[in-house]
Amino acid sequence: MGRWQPGSRERLEAAALALFSERGYDSTTVAEIAARAGLNERTFYRYFTDKREVLFDGGHFLEGFLTRSVAESPASAGPLDAIIAALEQAATEVFADRLAIARQRQTVIDANPELQERERSKMASIATALARTLRERGVGDPAASLAAETGLTVFRISFALWVAHENTRSLTELIKETMTDLRTITAGP
């Protein structure tokens, strides 16, 4: 073993989530997070652009997963259907096994407006990426943006229901239901 343990990034993420859960986001300093990870404050900022970002690293993976999924969807599918299908795939392949951590994370985020802001931002970034993917598949504008944003809205609402403490249903199930609600609401008179 040398000077550095491998997995600095993961250690920082774990340390941050633990500390944020224990004593809250505001009361935790970056120096403390780094110290618990056996690292220096300066090093923290080499991995994450700011203090919030340490909670949102997974977003990059999700974005890649979803864009790949949308890119591979059958050409016959409508844009919103392609988005929803990708989200359902993520629901089973990415999220299904991670309810406990998702809840812990969400508890931290729900307690802090700055973090909610960043979460929205991440969702928006994913929506932008998915809209681009749709455009590359020939979907026009603003249909592409609209489908991507709307799909993410459905996901966000479903996700909130999923992590709610009373809930026992699966994320996929909740996405399907929310999607049905959306169709009801948008159906013209």
Added chain:
Amino acid sequence: MGRWQPGSRERLEAAALALFSERGYDSTTVAEIAARAGLNERTFYRYFTDKREVLFDGGHFLEGFLTRSVAESPASAGPLDAIIAALEQAATEVFADRLAIARQRQTVIDANPELQERERSKMASIATALARTLRERGVGDPAASLAAETGLTVFRISFALWVAHENTRSLTELIKETMTDLRTITAGP
């Protein structure tokens, strides 16, 4: 004349927009904004919770305008229709005369991720408020959230088209069109 000129808040907002336009958001310090407004840095923070907020004060007014409008909408209207009607009313009564300032503001925001983040956050806050208003009018959940979030998505996309440099069409017109696109996209197979 006494020690203070009236309208400190407005002066701070104007100074901030001007400085952000001139030399960018990052390169402008809070002390500079305050100085141009003839005030102290500490005083800036008495009016705005943080540096970004100085650009988003109008959001409070918009939120009030929209919730009032939705609260007064005819009971027969569907939830999404009520939201869209309120947004169209804001389009004519609030935004129509302010295209120039809206564009200047948007240029500043588009140049800085932190500001985009805050803008999203403001939209989300408005959506939350509108969802609450819908619930008070008997709309269930998640239909209320869904209608509010979807309506704001339509608005956001329409607004972006409106402030785009090439555009010559009215915001109301663009909202109607985007709404038509949404109905097309969500229409089942």
Added chain:
DNA sequence: TACAGTGATGTCATAACCTGACATCATCGG
């Protein structure tokens, strides 16, 4: 007029966030 109360602003000190510049040290290929 005098003067106490109130509220807006200023001053000061300081913690935490974030960054640039440079130093240190382990690893790896030769």
Added chain:
DNA sequence: CCGATGATGTCAGGTTATGACATCACTGTA
């Protein structure tokens, strides 16, 4: 064994943001 590379540490410093307290103009009232 050595030099290149890359991850980490050290240090200095600017900016954001906040608490505590002081100052000054305006108000009402005796």
